[in-house]
Amino acid sequence: MVREIPLNEWMKNLGMDRLEKNIDRRSFLQGASKIAGLSLGLAIAQSVGGFEVNADPSFSDYPFTLGVASGDPMPDGVVLWTRLAPDPLNGGGMPPHSVPVKWELATDQNFRHIIQRGTELARPDLGHSIHVEVSGLKANAVYYYRFKCGNEISPVGKTKTLPPAGTSVSALNFAFVSCQQFEHGYYTAYQHLAKEDLDLVFHLGDYIYEYGPNEYVASTGNVRTHSGPEIKTINDYRNRYAQYRSDEHLRAAHAAFPWIVTWDDHEVENNYANVIPEKGQSVEEFIVRRAAAYQAYYEHMPLRKSTMPQGADMKIYRDFEYGNLASFFVLDTRQYRDDQANGDTSSPQTAESLDPKRTLMGTEQEHWLFKKLDQSKTGWNVLAQQIFFAQRNYGTATKPKYSMDSWDGYPAARQHVLDYAKSKQLNNMIVLTGDVHASWASNLTEDFNDRSSRIFGAEFVGTSITSGGNGADKRADTDKILGLNPHIKFFNDYRGYVRCRVTPERWQADYRVVPYVSATGADISTRASFVFEKDEQGLKQVSTTQVPLGLQLSTEVEEDRNKAHSRAHLKQLEKKGAKVPN
Numbered sequence: 311m312v313r314e315i316p317l318n319e320w321m322k323n324l325g326m327d328r329l330e331k332n333i334d335r336r337s338f339l340q341g342a343s344k345i346a347g348l349s350l351g352l353a354i355a356q357s358v359g360g361f362e363v364n365a366d367p368s369f370s371d372y373p374f375t376l377g378v379a380s381g382d383p384m385p386d387g388v389v390l391w392t393r394l395a396p397d398p399l400n401g402g403g404m405p406p407h408s409v410p411v412k413w414e415l416a417t418d419q420n421f422r423h424i425i426q427r428g429t430e431l432a433r434p435d436l437g438h439s440i441h442v443e444v445s446g447l448k449a450n451a452v453y454y455y456r457f458k459c460g461n462e463i464s465p466v467g468k469t470k471t472l473p474p475a476g477t478s479v480s481a482l483n484f485a486f487v488s489c490q491q492f493e494h495g496y497y498t499a500y501q502h503l504a505k506e507d508l509d510l511v512f513h514l515g516d517y518i519y520e521y522g523p524n525e526y527v528a529s530t531g532n533v534r535t536h537s538g539p540e541i542k543t544i545n546d547y548r549n550r551y552a553q554y555r556s557d558e559h560l561r562a563a564h565a566a567f568p569w570i571v572t573w574d575d576h577e578v579e580n581n582y583a584n585v586i587p588e589k590g591q592s593v594e595e596f597i598v599r600r601a602a603a604y605q606a607y608y609e610h611m612p613l614r615k616s617t618m619p620q621g622a623d624m625k626i627y628r629d630f631e632y633g634n635l636a637s638f639f640v641l642d643t644r645q646y647r648d649d650q651a652n653g654d655t656s657s658p659q660t661a662e663s664l665d666p667k668r669t670l671m672g673t674e675q676e677h678w679l680f681k682k683l684d685q686s687k688t689g690w691n692v693l694a695q696q697i698f699f700a701q702r703n704y705g706t707a708t709k710p711k712y713s714m715d716s717w718d719g720y721p722a723a724r725q726h727v728l729d730y731a732k733s734k735q736l737n738n739m740i741v742l743t744g745d746v747h748a749s750w751a752s753n754l755t756e757d758f759n760d761r762s763s764r765i766f767g768a769e770f771v772g773t774s775i776t777s778g779g780n781g782a783d784k785r786a787d788t789d790k791i792l793g794l795n796p797h798i799k800f801f802n803d804y805r806g807y808v809r810c811r812v813t814p815e816r817w818q819a820d821y822r823v824v825p826y827v828s829a830t831g832a833d834i835s836t837r838a839s840f841v842f843e844k845d846e847q848g849l850k851q852v853s854t855t856q857v858p859l860g861l862q863l864s865t866e867v868e869e870d871r872n873k874a875h876s877r878a879h880l881k882q883l884e885k886k887g888a889k890v891p892n
C-alpha cells in the first residue's frame with residue numbers, strides 16, 4: 311500500500327516548501343496571459359484528500375504537450391503515464407489544484423473495444439503527472455490507451471504486457487537507448503526506433519542533461535539550446551524534462567512501446583556519487599538538489615508508485631521476468647556508490663581504487679542481485695545498467711588508464727560479479743550498458759587479464775541518441791583500445807541504439823546507427839550485428855555494413871568526452887564566481 315504523502319509534508323521533506331510557493335506564484339503570473347482562459351472553474355473547486363480539486367477544468371492551451379508513455383510492464387498490467395502541462399517550459403502552467411484525469415484502455419487503436427477505464431488525480435505536488443497502475447490484463451497482449459481532461463484528449467499510446475513468468479517464450483525483440491543531450495543533435499534515432507517492431511524499450515540513463523545553455527558542447531557543435539540555466543530546483547528539472555519531451559520523435563518512441571527506465575548521473579549532475587556532487591556545492595545543498603531531481607524523474611517516467619521518492623532517496627533497482635526466456639535486473643549504480651577513486655581522473659589502478667571495501671551498487675542492492683540470480687530459472691540473466699562493465703584500458707600496456715566512474719573504478723565490486731559467474735558456472739549473462747556515447751561489444755570473461763579465461767557472457771554497450779554530436783565510424787584511438795583489450799570485439803562512434811532479438815539459444819544485437827545528428831532526416835543502418843550463444847565461444851560478428859554519408863575517421867579519443875564535461879563544469883563555476891581549480 312503506497313502512502314499518499316500530503317503536499318506540505320513533501321515540500322518540507324524536500325526543503326522546498328518556501329521555494330515551491332515562490333516558483334508557483336511566479337510561473338503562474340508569468341503564464342497568466344496564456345492561462346487567462348484556463349478558468350479551472352474555481353467556483354466548483356472542492357477539497358478531496360486535503361487537495362483542492364477542480365472537477366471540470368478547461369484549458370486555453372493543450373495540456374498533453376508532453377505526450378503519453380507506458381512502462382514497467384508485468385504479465386497482468388502496466389503503468390500508464392501522462393502529465394498536464396499547458397505551459398510546459400514554465401513550470402507546466404497548471405494552478406495549484408488537483409485535476410481529475412480520465413484514462414481508457416482498449417484492445418484496438420480506435421477505442422471501439424474499451425476494456426478498462428478510470429480516473430486518477432493529477433496532483434500539484436507531483437507536477438500534475440499521473441501514474442496509472444492498470445491490472446487484470448491478458449499476458450503478452452497489445453493494448454492502446456489515452457487520457458481525457460476537461461474537453462481535451464491525449465494522443466494514443468500503444469503498450470504490451472509481458473508473457474506469463476516461467477512460460478515458454480520463443481522470442482523477444484527489444485531495443486535499448488541512452489544519453490540524449492538535447493543540444494547535441496536531433497532525435498532522428500528515435501524517429502527510426504518508433505517504427506521498429508519491438509516488445510519493449512530500455513532506457514539506461516542520461517535522459518536529460520543538467521547543463522545551462524551551451525555549457526556542454528558537442529565536438530560537432532550544438533544544434534539546439536537548453537532553456538534556462540543549470541538546473542537545480544524541482545521547477546528547473548520539470549522544465550528540462552518538458553523541453554526534452556517537446557521533441558516529437560521522443561514522444562513517438564514513448565507512445566509506441568512500454569519502457570523500462572533507469573537513470574545515470576545527468577538526471578541529477580555529472581558524475582555524482584551518492585550524495586557527493588561535483589565541486590562548488592556543499593553536500594547539504596546537493597541532497598536537496600538530488601531530492602528535486604529524483605522527484606522530477608519520477609514525475610516524468612512511467613514508473614510504479616512504489617518507486618516514488620522518499621525525500622532524497624528513490625529505490626529504482628528492480629527486476630522483470632520475460633517468460634522463461636530472460637530475467638532483467640535493472641540496476642542503480644549512482645545512488646549508493648562510494649566516491650570515485652583517484653580524483654575521478656583517468657588513471658591506473660591504485661591502492662585507493664583497489665580497496666576491497668569499495669562499493670558500486672551498495673550492499674543491499676548487491677545482496678538483492680545475487681539472491682535474484684540464485685532464484686533465476688530463465689535462459690538469460692541480463693543486467694540492464696549504466697556504466698561500462700568490462701575492463702577497458704585506454705592508456706598503454708605499460709601505463710594503463712581506466713575510467714574511475716565505470717566498473718573499472720570499482721574493481722572489487724566487479725570481482726563479486728565475476729566470482730559469482732565462476733562459482734555458478736554461468737554461461738548466459740548479458741550486460742546492457744549506456745554512458746560512454748559509443749557502441750562497443752565485449753566478451754565477459756572470468757579474468758579480463760587472462761586470454762584463456764572462460765567466457766560467461768557478453769556486454770553490449772549502446773551508443774548515445776545524440777550526446778557527443780555526429781561522431782564517426784572510427785576514432786583515432788579505436789585500434790589501440792581494441793588491441794589493448796582483446797575481449798572487446800567492436801567499436802563504433804556513430805549515434806543510435808541497439809536492437810536485440812533474443813531466443814532461447816541465441817542473443818543477437820544489431821547496432822542501429824545514423825551517420826549524423828546535426829541535421830534532421832538521416833537514414834538508419836545496421837552498422838554491425840553480433841550473436842552470442844551459450845557455448846562459451848564468445849561473440850560472433852554476423853554482419854557488417856558501411857554507413858553512407860558519415861565521417862569515417864575522427865581525431866577524437868576516449869578522454870575527449872571527459873574533457874568536454876570538464877569544460878562545461880568550468881563554465882558553471884565561472885558563472886558562480888567560484889575559484890576555478892587548476
Ligand SMILES: [Fe+2]
Pocket residue numbers: 489490516576745746747777
Ligand atoms: Fe551521457
